[in-house]
Amino acid sequence: MIFRAIALSLVLLIGISAVILTTNYAEAGLRSHKNKKKHKKYKRYTKKWWRAYHARVRKRKAQAARNRRAHLRRIRLTNASLISTQTNKQKIAGIARTNQIEQLFILIEGKVKNVYEGDTVNVETKDDKVYLVRMLGIDAPEIRQEFGTKAQKKLSDLILGKDVIVIIRKRDSANHYIGTVYYGGKDVNLKQIETGMAWYFQQNGYEATEDDRKIYKQAEQKSRTERNGLWGRQKSDASLGFQRR
Numbered sequence: 001m002i003f004r005a006i007a008l009s010l011v012l013l014i015g016i017s018a019v020i021l022t023t024n025y026a027e028a029g030l031r032s033h034k035n036k037k038k039h040k041k042y043k044r045y046t047k048k049w050w051r052a053y054h055a056r057v058r059k060r061k062a063q064a065a066r067n068r069r070a071h072l073r074r075i076r077l078t079n080a081s082l083i084s085t086q087t088n089k090q091k092i093a094g095i096a097r098t099n100q101i102e103q104l105f106i107l108i109e110g111k112v113k114n115v116y117e118g119d120t121v122n123v124e125t126k127d128d129k130v131y132l133v134r135m136l137g138i139d140a141p142e143i144r145q146e147f148g149t150k151a152q153k154k155l156s157d158l159i160l161g162k163d164v165i166v167i168i169r170k171r172d173s174a175n176h177y178i179g180t181v182y183y184g185g186k187d188v189n190l191k192q193i194e195t196g197m198a199w200y201f202q203q204n205g206y207e208a209t210e211d212d213r214k215i216y217k218q219a220e221q222k223s224r225t226e227r228n229g230l231w232g233r234q235k236s237d238a239s240l241g242f243q244r245r
Helices: 002-022 025-032 047-084 086-093 098-102 148-159 188-194 210-226
Strands: 106-117 120-125 130-135 163-171 177-183
Touching: 106 130, 106 148, 106 177, 130 163, 130 188, 148 177, 148 188, 177 188, 188 210
Parallel strands: 130 177
Antiparallel strands: 106 120, 106 163, 120 130, 163 177
8 A cells, every 4th residue: 555655646746747847838928918918010110110100209299298287287276275365365466467366377486596588587486496487478589689688688687686476377398487577566577578678479379468468569669669679770670680489
């Protein structure tokens, strides 16, 4: 009996060893993954390859756009409580028109750290956050263009190193916060137009509110008539090196 049990055990061990040695684990692994989605592979730079490539790029861009919209929604919700407080309503009620308060996106209070151009500044808040602000409804000559340095200097004289309030309405693809800058209770965007340091800007999607558009347009017409700033030239347009963005 003992010898028979030993013999049966040896036979079982030999059988199990044979199964283990003959098993193809690579094939078994492939079979376990055969239900997974397979990505088609095309020869590089063929028409099918380019179509697949552009489809992937479109998908990534769409996802990035969704992420940006979600980020902006989070900012909007985060600042909702800030906007609704009575203190902040009192701060802007005296300087901003009613429709601006209703369309308020973000309220920024901080010091102007840099003036890059006659319509672009950096504002640093008390919690050390820095916002690159593009002034809504106006367009100043770039630094490399004629009158660009004067427009920058005028804006620097007005607000560089000063505490300002900025009413932000949107954020563009270049990471600029688009809004209206106020200093001492006055609209700095409007001041740049009145002194002839900027044009009234009407590009679709970046225009000011309806009331602001009327005020800015009238200010530009008056500045043009009085030949202030860049209007002091015989022609203040692209023919003299200016180029509206």
